[in-house]
Amino acid sequence: MPLVCLTDFQAYAQEHLSKSTWDFIEGGSDECFTRDDNIAAFKKIRLRPRYLRDVREVDTRTTIQGEEITAPICIAPTGFHCLVWPDGEMSTARAAQEAGICYIISTYASCALEDIVATAPRGLKWFQLYTTSDRQLNKQLVQRAEALGFKALVITVDTPKMGNRRCDIRNQLDLQRNLLLKDLRSPKERHTTPYFQMSPIDSSFCWNDITWLQSLTRLPIILKGILTKEDAELALKHNVRGVIVSNHGGRQLDDVPASIDALTEVVAAVKGKMEVYLDGGIRTGNDVLKALALGAKCVFLGRPILWGLAYKHSSNFTDTLALPAAAESTPRTDTQHLRRMFFMLLFVSPQPPSWKQGEHGVEEVLNLIKNEFHTSMSLTGCRSVAEINQDLVQFSRL
Numbered sequence: 001m002p003l004v005c006l007t008d009f010q011a012y013a014q015e016h017l018s019k020s021t022w023d024f025i026e027g028g029s030d031e032c033f034t035r036d037d038n039i040a041a042f043k044k045i046r047l048r049p050r051y052l053r054d055v056r057e058v059d060t061r062t063t064i065q066g067e068e069i070t071a072p073i074c075i076a077p078t079g080f081h082c083l084v085w086p087d088g089e090m091s092t093a094r095a096a097q098e099a100g101i102c103y104i105i106s107t108y109a110s111c112a113l114e115d116i117v118a119t120a121p122r123g124l125k126w127f128q129l130y131t132t133s134d135r136q137l138n139k140q141l142v143q144r145a146e147a148l149g150f151k152a153l154v155i156t157v158d159t160p161k162m163g164n165r166r167c168d169i170r171n172q173l174d175l176q177r178n179l180l181l182k183d184l185r186s187p188k189e190r191h192t193t194p195y196f197q198m199s200p201i202d203s204s205f206c207w208n209d210i211t212w213l214q215s216l217t218r219l220p221i222i223l224k225g226i227l228t229k230e231d232a233e234l235a236l237k238h239n240v241r242g243v244i245v246s247n248h249g250g251r252q253l254d255d256v257p258a259s260i261d262a263l264t265e266v267v268a269a270v271k272g273k274m275e276v277y278l279d280g281g282i283r284t285g286n287d288v289l290k291a292l293a294l295g296a297k298c299v300f301l302g303r304p305i306l307w308g309l310a311y312k313h314s315s316n317f318t319d320t321l322a323l324p325a326a327a328e329s330t331p332r333t334d335t336q337h338l339r340r341m342f343f344m345l346l347f348v349s350p351q352p353p354s355w356k357q358g359e360h361g362v363e364e365v366l367n368l369i370k371n372e373f374h375t376s377m378s379l380t381g382c383r384s385v386a387e388i389n390q391d392l393v394q395f396s397r398l
Contacts, residue, residue: 006283009307009365013084017310020171021083025306028250029163034258035250038281041258044396045290050381058377060370062385064275064298065152065220065241067124070100071370072385073288076246076279076300077128077154077224079108084309084358087111090119091309091358097123098359099366104128104154104300107141117148126152128224130159131209133202142216153217154244155210158225160203163252210238222277225252227262229269232276242275242297249280249302260291267295285372292385293392304365311361 003009014022028035060071075096082088089109096103097120104126105116117125127145131138142153214221220241226232227247235243245263247256256262259280267276278291279300291299382388 003311003364004368006304006307006365006369009304009311009361013307013310017084020173023167023171024080024083024173025303027165027167028254029165029252030254032250032254034247034254034256037258038247038250038260039283041260042281042283042287042290045260045294046394046396047286047289047376047380048392048394049379050392053381053383055378055381055383057383058374059384060374060377062298064102064277065222067102067151069102069124069298071373072292072296072298073282073366073369073373074102074298074300075104075305076302077104077106077156078302078306079106080110081306081309082110084306087358089116092305092362093117093120093123093125095308095359095362095366096120096125098363099370101366102126102151102298105150113144113148121149125150126154126222128154128156130156131202131205131213133200133204138213139216142213142219146217146219150219152222152241153213153219154222154224155213156224156248157205157231158227158246158248158252159201160205161201163248163254165251207234207238210240214239224279226266227256227259229265232266232269236270236273240274242277243270244277244279244300245296246279260287260294263291263294263296282369285369285374285376288369288373289376289380289382289388290393292388293390295390301365301369304369305362308361308363308365309358311364312358 003012013025017025061068062072063069064072064074075092080088081092085091089105089111093103093105093116102124103120105113106128107130109116113127127141127150129138129141129145145153210221222242222244223231223235223240224244225246225248226235226243227245232243243266245259245266247253247259247262259278263276263278270276275297276295277298277300278296279302282288282291282299282301283304288299377383377385377388380392382392
C-alpha cells in the first residue's frame, strides 16, 4: 500500500526501527507537552482561501540568504542518521540536492563533512554548530565548514544543557556520552594527531561570543532556537543574518510555546530586517502555508526526514541493525546498537547496491510535502510564494 502522507512514513519507521532508535528520534523532554503542541498548534489556525484566480501556473520557488530553492521546505539539523540508514547523512544530502533545497548538517552527523560534501557537491548546505568549551575546536569546525563550501553557519542556542529526555533515560541511552565520543576533527587531523575526548557543549556561551564567531568567518550566522521578541531584538543588535524559531522539536525545555505560536512575536520584533525561519510540527503542505503566512521565509523538517530515511530498508540491514520492536525479546542498549551499527559500516563489504538508496525515502517525503504545498497554494489562490501573506490565515475561536 502506498504511503500518502508524512504520518504514513512515521508509522512505517516505528514498525521497522528498534525501540531505542525510535524513542531517540520521537522522544521529547519531560512530559512531551511542547513536542505534541508543536503539531496541535497548527490545527488552531484556519485558512482563508481566495478564489477565481488564475492558478494554472503556481511557482513554489523562493530564496534563503540569497540562494534559490525549489520550495520553502528544507531539512533541519538532526544527528546520527546512520542509526536509521547505513549511508546516513550522505543519503540525506543526495536527496536534498535532488530536491533543490537546503540541508543543515549537524555537528553530530555520523558521516564526515568531507564525505557529505563529496556525495552531493551541488547541494545547498548550511552547517549547524554546537559550541564546545574548546575554542580551538570551534574555530576549526567553522573554518572547515567554510572551506568545504557551506553557505551559512547555524548556531543552536537552546542547548546549554541537555534536556530531560525520559525515554532515553529509560532506554539507558547516554546521549551525552555518545556525543562526547564523537571525533569532530577533520579526517586528516584524525590520522596525524592523537584523539582525546572532545569538550562538552559550552554552557557559558553567550551573546558576546557571537562577535567572536563572526570574526572567524565570512559566512552569515543564523541563530536556531529563538522564541522571544527580546532575543530576536538582541539577534538584530548583534548583526545576525537570520533566526530559526524553534524549540528543538520539544526535546529541550518543555512547556515553552509551540514554534508556530512564537513565530509572530519574533517576526514582529525583527521588522523585516532579517530572515526568519521555523522548525517544529510541520506535517502537511497546509502547515507550510500557515508558517509562511505568519512571516516565516522557509520551514525546516526534522523527524519526517528520518522517517523517510528509514523507508525501503534492505532486508539484511533491517535484520542486522534495526529490528522491529516486536521482534526484540531483550531490548538492546544504545551501546550495543551503536557497536552493531559501526561494525556493519566498517566491516561489511561490499555493501549491497540497495544500501545506497536510502535517499529515495527522503526524496519521497520531500516530494510529497512539496506537492501538498503546491496544492495548498493553488487552493488558496496563491500563484507565487510572494503572494502568501497574513490575510490567508485566522486563528480558531475554539
